[in-house]
Every structure is written in C-alpha cells, then in structure tokens.
Amino acid sequence: MNFSHKSVMLREVLDALDVKPDGIYLDCTLGGGGHAKAIANQLDGRGMIVGLDQDEDAIDAATKNLSGLTCEIKIAHGNFSELDRLLDATLTTNHQPLTTKLDGVLFDLGVSSYQIDTASRGFSYMKDSPLDMRMDRQKNFTARDVINRYDEDALIKIFREYGEERFSKRIAAAICKARKISPIETTGELVKLIEQTVPRTKNGGHPAKRIFQAIRIEVNDELKILEGAIKKAVDRLKPGGRIAIITFHSLEDRIVKETFRTLAQGCICPKNFPVCVCNHKPEIKILGKAKTPTAEEINFNSRASSAKLRVAEKIGGRESEKIFQRESKEEFCENKT
Numbered sequence: 211m212n213f214s215h216k217s218v219m220l221r222e223v224l225d226a227l228d229v230k231p232d233g234i235y236l237d238c239t240l241g242g243g244g245h246a247k248a249i250a251n252q253l254d255g256r257g258m259i260v261g262l263d264q265d266e267d268a269i270d271a272a273t274k275n276l277s278g279l280t281c282e283i284k285i286a287h288g289n290f291s292e293l294d295r296l297l298d299a300t301l302t303t304n305h306q307p308l309t310t311k312l313d314g315v316l317f318d319l320g321v322s323s324y325q326i327d328t329a330s331r332g333f334s335y336m337k338d339s340p341l342d343m344r345m346d347r348q349k350n351f352t353a354r355d356v357i358n359r360y361d362e363d364a365l366i367k368i369f370r371e372y373g374e375e376r377f378s379k380r381i382a383a384a385i386c387k388a389r390k391i392s393p394i395e396t397t398g399e400l401v402k403l404i405e406q407t408v409p410r411t412k413n414g415g416h417p418a419k420r421i422f423q424a425i426r427i428e429v430n431d432e433l434k435i436l437e438g439a440i441k442k443a444v445d446r447l448k449p450g451g452r453i454a455i456i457t458f459h460s461l462e463d464r465i466v467k468e469t470f471r472t473l474a475q476g477c478i479c480p481k482n483f484p485v486c487v488c489n490h491k492p493e494i495k496i497l498g499k500a501k502t503p504t505a506e507e508i509n510f511n512s513r514a515s516s517a518k519l520r521v522a523e524k525i526g527g528r529e530s531e532k533i534f535q536r537e538s539k540e541e542f543c544e545n546k547t
C-alpha cells in the first residue's frame with residue numbers, strides 16, 4: 211500500500227493547538243498520520259497522541275508513520291462519533307478509567323488523497339470501479355445501495371442537501387429509469403449517466419462532482435455525526451485546551467461554525483424572559499475567524515484550496531461563570547429598556 215496524502219494547513223494547525231511538550235492530543239481523523247506526526251514532534255516523553263480513524267488502511271499507514279517517536283502513541287480504529295468510548299477504551303489502564311483531560315483535539319474532515327486516488331475505493335468520478343465509497347469497510351452499506359435502493363425522492367433529497375446540485379431531480383429520474391433495466395454497478399456507469407443527463411458548463415467543474423460528494427456524505431453519514439462529535443470532544447478538553455477543525459466544503463463548515471457558536475453562548479433563554487432560567491454557560495471561546503491556506507500551499511497542493519480552519523479554546527469553570535453572569539446581566543438590561 212502506498213499511502214500518499216499531503217497534510218493541509220500544517221503550520222496553522224500547530225499554531226492553533228498551541229502544542230505543549232507534555233500535552234495529550236487527540237487526532238480524530240488520523241489518515242496517514244501527517245498532522246499527528248507534526249504534533250508528536252513537538253512533544254517530549256511525557257506527551258501523548260491518541261489517533262482515531264475509521265479506515266483500516268489509514269490505521270496501518272499511520273501506525274508505520276508514527277513508530278519510533280519519543281512520545282506515547284495510541285491508535286484506535288473507529289468512528290469519531292464514538293470518541294468517548296474509543297478514548298476510554300484506549301486510555302484506560304489497569305481497569306482504571308483515565309480521568310486526565312485533553313490539551314487539544316484535531317478534526318481534519320473528509321477523505322484522504324489516498325482514499326480518493328485508490329480506484330478500488332470508489333470515491334473518484336475519474337476512476338472506474340465498483341460503487342463503494344465506504345471509509346470503514348467493516349460496514350455493509352455502500353454507494354451501490356444508495357444508487358440502486360433509494361427511491362427517487364430520497365435520491366433527490368441527498369443530491370440537493372449534500373451535493374447542492376441544481377439538476378437533482380433530472381439525475382435521480384435518470385438513475386431510477388436506468389436501474390429498471392439493470393442495476394448500476396460502477397462509478398463509470400454512474401458518471402456516464404450523469405454526463406448524458408446534465409449539460410456540462412464551462413466553469414462548473416465535472417457534472418458528477420457534486421453527486422459523488424452527496425453519495426459519499428450519505429454512505430459515511432458524515433454530516434449528521436459532526437455536531438455530536440464536536441460537543442463530545444469539547445467535553446473532554448481541559449480548560450485552556452484547544453479544538454481545531456479543518457473542513458473542505460460549506461456544509462461541513464456551517465455545522466462547525468454553528469456548533470462553536472452554540473458552545474460559546476451564555477444564556478439561551480428567549481429574549482422576552484426578564485431573567486435567565488436556562489443557566490446555560492459558555493464552554494468555549496472562539497479564537498478568531500476561519501483561516502484559509504496560503505496561496506503558496508494551494509499552489510503546492512490544489513486539494514487544499516477549499517480548506518477552512520476554525521479554532522476554539524475551552525474555558526475554565528470560573529471564566530465560564532464570569533461570561534455567563536455578564537451575559538445574563540446584559541440580557542436583563544436589554545430586556546428592561
């Protein structure tokens with residue numbers, strides 16, 4: 211296996227996490243271990259990296275890439291939607307659950323270049339292969355199931371919601387018509403069908419691009435699990451610990467932005483309540499606006515071009531209490547005027 215992937219916004223991620231030599235860092239999307247290795251290189255013997263990935267090829271590649279480093283490395287196969295269970299299973303020693311909190315968490319979302327470029331995985335509309343697109347090949351549900359078993363309305367819905375595709379209806383109708391004759395088995399057959407169904411625009415990219423994105427998101431349930439995973443990760447951070455998230459399309463970025471906003475919010479009572487009754491306290495502070503890669507990085511790695519990095523810091527009990535009291539007071543004064 212030749213696992214090739216260029217880690218995106220590496221320098222920015224290290225700055226964002228403000229890596230401490232003795233810190234414990236969780237990489238929820240280990241891939242080939244590029245980011246994890248860069249973090250590990252800043253740790254000493256007291257530091258630790260825990261890496262998760264749902265793709266066994268990534269686990270193998272990262273295990274090799276991260277061998278022989280000074281700090282402790284623990285790697286687990288699984289979905290970050292279960293990061294609580296995976297962290298506990300990985301960090302528990304002698305049946306004693308590890309109560310230590312994390313110094314930093316990284317999510318570098320989506321697929322790796324290795325996954326896209328390996329034809330047999332079925333992620334690419336540029337390579338002909340069986341319709342698969344599973345990141346976790348222990349699961350049974352594939353792109354073939356989506357394309358051949360979803361009814362027309364369900365196809366339209368995912369093409370619209372996850373692909374933001376203008377011609378969703380037309381493409382779904384063409385798929386349903388074609389599969390009545392024989393099942394659609396390969397990425398090549400699907401691409402041909404899409405090419406025959408929708409016009410190719412000059413600057414709009416390949417017409418199959420958005421449909422492949424939609425199917426991939428559906429197969430791997432990428433968006434539905436994100437908010438919950440971010441909240442779990444923030445919960446495991448120590449005060450002052452950082453969370454850094456790289457997204458590659460606006461659907462993911464919106465979820466990250468909104469989840470950060472909710473977690474950074476104090477009182478969430480309706481505006482017409484005279485005093486706060488929700489007792490909601492902010493858990494994080496958002497560190498600046500989303501960052502994007504430099505032109506130099508995009509030149510070197512065009513796949514980085516859509517990346518956005520958002521960063522937040524966990525706030526401690528007292529700090530959170532102060533913000534809560536300030537916001538409740540402001541809310542009260544606003545309501546009085």
Ligand SMILES: C[S@@+](CC[C@H](N)C(=O)[O-])C[C@H]1O[C@@H](n2cnc3c(N)ncnc32)[C@H](O)[C@@H]1O
Pocket residue numbers: 215216217218238239240241242243244245246262263264265268288289290291318319320321322323345435
């Ligand atoms: C962009 S790559 C990460 C590359 C890595 N940061 C590096 O520098 O080598 C994303 C990885 O996250 C994994 N992944 C995506 N969603 C996941 C999830 N829900 N749970 C676990 N791993 C996931 C994919 O299998 C893929 O290997």
